[in-house]
Amino acid sequence: MNEVVTKRLENSSLPDWDRSQKPRLGGLWAFQNQRLRFLEQLRQHGDIVPFKLFRNRCWLISHPDLIEQVLVTQNKKFIKHFALRYLRSFIGNGLLINEGQSWLKQRRRMQPTFMPSMIAKFSELMIEQSNKLIDGWQDLETVELHQELSRLTLAIATRSLFATDADDDASEVYEVLKEALAATNARFGSRFPIPSWIPTPGNRAIRRAIHTLQSVIDRIIRKRLDSKVLGDDLLSKLIQSRDENDATAMTSQQLRDEVLTLFLAGHGTTANALSWTLYRVGKNREILEKMRAEWKDALGDREITAADVPHLKYTQAVVQESMRLDPPAYIMGREATEDLELGERLIRTGDTIFLSQWVTQRDERWYRDPLEFRPERWLEIDSSEKNRFSYFPFGAGPRVCIGNHFALLEFPLVLATILRKIDFELIDREVEPWPLVTLRPKGPMKAKILRLD
Numbered sequence: 001m002n003e004v005v006t007k008r009l010e011n012s013s014l015p016d017w018d019r020s021q022k023p024r025l026g027g028l029w030a031f032q033n034q035r036l037r038f039l040e041q042l043r044q045h046g047d048i049v050p051f052k053l054f055r056n057r058c059w060l061i062s063h064p065d066l067i068e069q070v071l072v073t074q075n076k077k078f079i080k081h082f083a084l085r086y087l088r089s090f091i092g093n094g095l096l097i098n099e100g101q102s103w104l105k106q107r108r109r110m111q112p113t114f115m116p117s118m119i120a121k122f123s124e125l126m127i128e129q130s131n132k133l134i135d136g137w138q139d140l141e142t143v144e145l146h147q148e149l150s151r152l153t154l155a156i157a158t159r160s161l162f163a164t165d166a167d168d169d170a171s172e173v174y175e176v177l178k179e180a181l182a183a184t185n186a187r188f189g190s191r192f193p194i195p196s197w198i199p200t201p202g203n204r205a206i207r208r209a210i211h212t213l214q215s216v217i218d219r220i221i222r223k224r225l226d227s228k229v230l231g232d233d234l235l236s237k238l239i240q241s242r243d244e245n246d247a248t249a250m251t252s253q254q255l256r257d258e259v260l261t262l263f264l265a266g267h268g269t270t271a272n273a274l275s276w277t278l279y280r281v282g283k284n285r286e287i288l289e290k291m292r293a294e295w296k297d298a299l300g301d302r303e304i305t306a307a308d309v310p311h312l313k314y315t316q317a318v319v320q321e322s323m324r325l326d327p328p329a330y331i332m333g334r335e336a337t338e339d340l341e342l343g344e345r346l347i348r349t350g351d352t353i354f355l356s357q358w359v360t361q362r363d364e365r366w367y368r369d370p371l372e373f374r375p376e377r378w379l380e381i382d383s384s385e386k387n388r389f390s391y392f393p394f395g396a397g398p399r400v401c402i403g404n405h406f407a408l409l410e411f412p413l414v415l416a417t418i419l420r421k422i423d424f425e426l427i428d429r430e431v432e433p434w435p436l437v438t439l440r441p442k443g444p445m446k447a448k449i450l451r452l453d
């Protein structure tokens with residue numbers, strides 16, 4: 001650490017974690033068992049609130065200005081937090097977990113692949129897979145929306161990564177990934193989290209599932225490298241990707257870690273976002289009808305394309321509002337690598353900072369009637385400008401989600417494709433959020449399908 005900074009902060013009169021009063025809210029037990037409520041209660045105590053988790057000195061930060069400081073202005077003073085880092089032993093060192101120069105190099109290599117112009121070519125497969133999903137739905141059949149949409153987003157992710165000519169490989173990845181996700185969710189949903197290095201049945205199940213997934217991905221990569229035939233899928237782009245300062249390609253290990261990370265970071269989040277969006281519009285029929293009117297105006301009777309998406313302002317507002325109220329990434333964290341001042345507090349090296357989309361995006365200081373699902377708020381002038389960092393479903397700053405354009409293209413395409421051909425009635429009117437790795441529905445989200453064709 002720079003000596004001048006150390007000296008200044010040692011002399012700081014601001015209270016650090018030890019000298020700040022901590023609300024008594026039940027600590028680890030409350031975090032594990034009533035996580036959303038716990039975060040909301042912490043917020044009641046201020047915009048920067050200390051608490052303890054395991055042995056870690058933690059802070060919940062809720063004010064947009066402080067969020068900007070952590071993610072953008074002072075981002076170099078942080079690395080990812082302990083819980084995420086410890087996923088490394090399971091999923092390797094892909095973009096989500098990587099740090100420093102190694103992260104920067106990988107991010108520079110991969111960024112061009114995820115630009116909107118590159119992502120647009122996946123629109124056809126997004127529409128094709130959505131059509132395939134609803135073709136399997138019978139009139140008056142009851143389906144479980146979250147399960148169906150997870151199938152869809154996994155099919156879209158596998159085909160974007162490995163193209164359609166790898167159908168056998170894709171379906172194998174699909175099956176193995178399902179097991180890996182079930183094992184991971186079972187572990188994170190457990191009331192008593194046990195460190196990943198202890199060989200409990202839960203930890204062994206995740207390791208086994210991830211190991212199988214890694215072998216399948218390795219085989220696909222090897223086959224692709226041996227064949228020397230590259231196409232338009234993400235894997236081909238990753239194989240070809242180079243950093244502008246370094247012409248070397250990624251190693252097979254890097255490729256595998258990045259592919260696995262893209263799967264894990266991209267599939268559950270998109271399935272959850274789509275599920276919550278259908279749930280919200282299922283409960284607000286007039287919103288569904290407004291979206292349909294927009295599609296009728298813009299598309300007539302033709303199929304939607306990627307070029308239509310920027311013009312579908314109301315549909316985009318629905319998606320934005322859905323990710324405001326039910327953010328798939330509901331919490332994120334950082335660890336301070338040096339002492340710093342933040343919001344009238346002294347953050348010490350090693351302190352953990354949590355930022356919660358769930359908390360900040362439901363704060364009445366930034367959103368009028370925050371618990372109301374009202375897409376119109378995004379169409380009102382200046383509403384999104386009011387405070388840029390009061391809305392951060394994809395994070396922000398240098399480590400903003402690399403898949404955000406992918407997701408924001410996928411959502412309108414999937415919604416329009418499904419909801420122009422299908423109507424549905426929610427059977428479960430009240431579905432609770434379940435804050436595991438991402439914010440998923442707790443229990444089934446059942447709906448009766450009514451075909452419109």
Ligand code: HEM
Nearest residue numbers: 095096265266269270273328329394395399401402403407
């Ligand atoms: C609704 C959908 C999604 C949401 C809400 C979401 C959310 C996020 C958030 C909040 C972060 C930042 C984490 C942090 O800074 O600690 C992130 C990072 C990341 N996301 Fe997403 N994501 C979504 C979809 C996707 C998709 C579709 C992909 C892949 C195609 C993806 C791949 C990644 C990767 C690789 C990172 C790490 C980026 C880096 O650190 O350089 N995400 N995501």
